[in-house]
Each structure stands twice: as C-alpha cells, then as structure tokens.
Amino acid sequence: MNRRPLLAIDAPSLYFRAYFGIPESAARAPDGSPVNAVRGFTDMLATLIRTRRPDRVVCALDASWRPEWRVALIPSYKAHRVAVAPAVEEVPDTLVPQVPIILELLAAVGIPAFGVDGYEADDVLGTLAFSQEKPVEVVSGDRDLFQLVDDARGTRLLYCGRGVAKLEDADEALVRAKYGVAPQRYADFAALRGDPSDGLPGVAGVGDKTAARLVERYGGLDDILAALDDPSAGFAAGVRTKLLASRDYLRAAGPVCRVATDVTLPDSSFALPASPVDPDALMTLADRWNLAGPCKRLVDAISEPSST
Numbered sequence: 001m002n003r004r005p006l007l008a009i010d011a012p013s014l015y016f017r018a019y020f021g022i023p024e025s026a027a028r029a030p031d032g033s034p035v036n037a038v039r040g041f042t043d044m045l046a047t048l049i050r051t052r053r054p055d056r057v058v059c060a061l062d063a064s065w066r067p068e069w070r071v072a073l074i075p076s077y078k079a080h081r082v083a084v085a086p087a088v089e090e091v092p093d094t095l096v097p098q099v100p101i102i103l104e105l106l107a108a109v110g111i112p113a114f115g116v117d118g119y120e121a122d123d124v125l126g127t128l129a130f131s132q133e134k135p136v137e138v139v140s141g142d143r144d145l146f147q148l149v150d151d152a153r154g155t156r157l158l159y160c161g162r163g164v165a166k167l168e169d170a171d172e173a174l175v176r177a178k179y180g181v182a183p184q185r186y187a188d189f190a191a192l193r194g195d196p197s198d199g200l201p202g203v204a205g206v207g208d209k210t211a212a213r214l215v216e217r218y219g220g221l222d223d224i225l226a227a228l229d230d231p232s233a234g235f236a237a238g239v240r241t242k243l244l245a246s247r248d249y250l251r252a253a254g255p256v257c258r259v260a261t262d263v264t265l266p267d268s269s270f271a272l273p274a275s276p277v278d279p280d281a282l283m284t285l286a287d288r289w290n291l292a293g294p295c296k297r298l299v300d301a302i303s304e305p306s307s308t
Contacts (some may be wrong), residue, residue: 003135006270007054008128010121010140011113012062015041015102017141017163019095029289037098042105042294044164049272049301052137052158056270059106060124063115073252076199105285109298110277112268119263126259129155132270144190144198146175147259149183180212188220191253200253203246210239221254274303 018040027036049057066078081090106113116124122140126148129136134154138145141161149157151172159168168174175183192211194202206214218224218233227233228243235243243250276282276299286295 003133004053004055005135005137006056006058006128006132007048007052008125008132008136008138009045009048009057009059010125010138010142010145011041011059011102012065012121013141014044014139014160014164015095015099017160018044019092019098021163024094027290033097033289034094035098035101035289035291037095038101038105038289039291039294041102042291042298044160045111046294046298046301047164048139048158049298050304054137055272056132057111057272058128058268058270059111059113060121060128061113061115062121063117064119067118067120069118070256074200074249074256076201077256079199081199101285101289105282105291105295108276108278108282108285109302110273112270114266114268116263116265119260123260123263124265126261127263127265129153130261131265143195144187144257144259146170146179147183147186147190149175179208181215185215185220187257187259188224188254189215191221191250191257192224200257201249203242203250205242206239214239214243221250225250272302275299276302 015037019037022036022040024034024036027034027039029035048054066082070077071079103113114124115121122142122144125138125140125145129138129148129150130153136153136155137158138148138155139158139160141159143159143161145157146159148155149170149172157168157170159170160166161168170178172183175181175186179186179189181189189208189211191200192203192206192214193208194200203211214224218227224243225247228235228240228247282295282299286292
C-alpha cells in the first residue's frame, strides 16, 4: 500500500490568491469586516485535503519574507514590495487582520502553521521536502518551488498559479516540458532569466530559451562562470559578453534563488486529525466571522475516510 502524502502548503501564496480571487463584498462577517481571504483559504484547504487525501498537513509561513542575508547578496531582492521599512511587506489593509483569523482557524482544526526566523515560507517548504518521509506534495503558486520536484524522492509541486481548481501536478517531465531544464537546475535557470516579481534582474538580454540552453550545456551557475574563463567553452560572442557583464550578479544569485533545505524546524506532529482538536474554538470562529459553510466543508474533508 502506498503511503499517503504530506501536504506542505505555502500559506501566504494561498491566502493572497484567496484575497484577490474573492470580492470583499461577497464575504463579510456580521460586523461588516471582510473575510474573503479566510473564506477562500479555508475552501482551498478543504479542496486540497479532499482531493489529495494526505495523512499529514502543514502550512508554512513567512517569518522573514525578505531575509537580510538574501538582501545582502542582491539588494534589489523584493525591494519593490517594501512598504515602510525593509522588513515590512506591502500587504492590503483589509488582508492584514484576516491572517490571524486564518491562523486561529488552523489551530482549532489541528493543522500546524509556522515560519522560521530568517527564512521565507519557501525555505520551510524546501526543508520539509528534504526531511520528511515521502511522498511530499508542496502546494504553492510560486514558480521558484519547481526546483523541489524530484521523482526519486517522491516530491511534487501542486502549482496553483491558476487556482486550486486548476492545479498543475508537476513531476520532472512537466518541469522539463515547461521550462526546458530539469527541476534541479530550475534555480540556475531562474537566476539567468531573472524574475521581476522578486526583484531579480537576471542577465540583460538572456530570456527563457537562452537560459535553458546555457543550463543544459554547461550546468549550474558555478559551472557557467567557470566556463567563461575557458576560451574553448564555445559561448556565442554576444552571450559571453552579456554573462561577463553580469558576473558579479550571477555569483550572488545562486544562494538567493535556491530554496534552503536545512532550516531547523520546530518539533511538531504533522498528522492530520480526523476531527478538529478544538471544536468549540472552531465553532466560535465560524459564528463570529460568518464562516459556517467553509468550516463545515473543511471538517467534512478531514473526517472523510481514506480509500487507501
């Protein structure tokens, strides 16, 4: 009998998508407060548990959404998303008070949610993927996490860039078909191509196809940088010039783009409970925030017997 998966969820990725996917006018508490992110997140979580049938679930959080060590390497990293200080992310005013409600709801159900100081949710997910018994299914709308896909290790990315209802269940073949590189080289590919959403400039004039060809021919960033000093390496003159101009960036970009896999995680059981660990607290949350329907759907999902 195959082991059921650990569902490792990028909580910020899901609740941001829920917030922007459901109008505030469609989900309000009795006092008029918007709860669109809470409602959408809860329903997405219920759908994932019902359809993937995990026996373990954990939600990763951004304890440090813009870690200083990454900014020290590339100062532009996420700089365009800073609100009032380097450590404060720009978040919609009506989303901010909904995040604690989501965390209270997860605690009442019995699903652990945590971040680790100095690291992003991606790094927590990367460590879970490497440290937990397989299979592990990582859920996120962040393309950076394609680098975690590993058929031999039993790690997949459930990519929800178009929503949970249209998940891309990514194995190594899907990543290679989509980007032209193996998942293990996705971070190198992303560093070359750049990512405006993360403030990563990439190499000017190098797009997806050229980045994929470089990675496939030479290997990772260190290999590419080493090959630049080899006259027989066979770079096209224009490409070599572009890479040389970005040599300092490429030296720094590797650690920034690679997800950490060795974060010290808090001791926690990830076993999915068959019923809420604090049903009274869950009922109170459902009444206070007008979440009876989503909470019932989540409880039904966790209590549904597995067919495996």
